[in-house]
Amino acid sequence: MKGFLGFLGFVLLSQGIGGIVCQLTGGWFRLWALTHRIGFLDGYEIYVCVLLVVLGVAVLFAAESAGKRA
Template sequence: MKQLLEVVGFLALVQGVAGLVHEFTDLRWGLVQKLGFFDGYEIYASVALLVLSVALFAAAESRKPG
C-alpha cells in the first residue's frame, strides 16, 4: 500500500507541475489541460494536485513498510 500511495503521489506531483508549466510557458503537456471541465481553473486544479501529492506522500510515510 505504501508503494501505491507513493506512485499515485508522484503522478499527481508530475501532473500538477505540468499544469503550472503549461500555464506559465505554453508547453503543451499534462492531463489538466486536456480535461474540458477545468477550463478557466487550470491553475487551481494544478495547485490542488500538488497539495494532493504532498498529502499522499505524507500518508505513505506514515504507513509501515511492506
C-alpha cells in the same frame, strides 16, 4: 500499500507541477500535463494544478506514515 500510495502521490505531484509549468509557459509542456485536456476545467487549470500538488504532497506524507506503521 506504501508503494501504491507513493506512486499515486508521485503521479499527482508531477501532474500538478507539469500543469503549472504548462500554464506559466503558455502551453510549451502540453504533453506533460493532462489538466488542459479536460474541457470543464477551462479557466481553472492553475487552481486544479495547485490542488494536485497539495494532494500529491499529502498522499506522499500518508505513504511515509503507512511505511512507518508497518
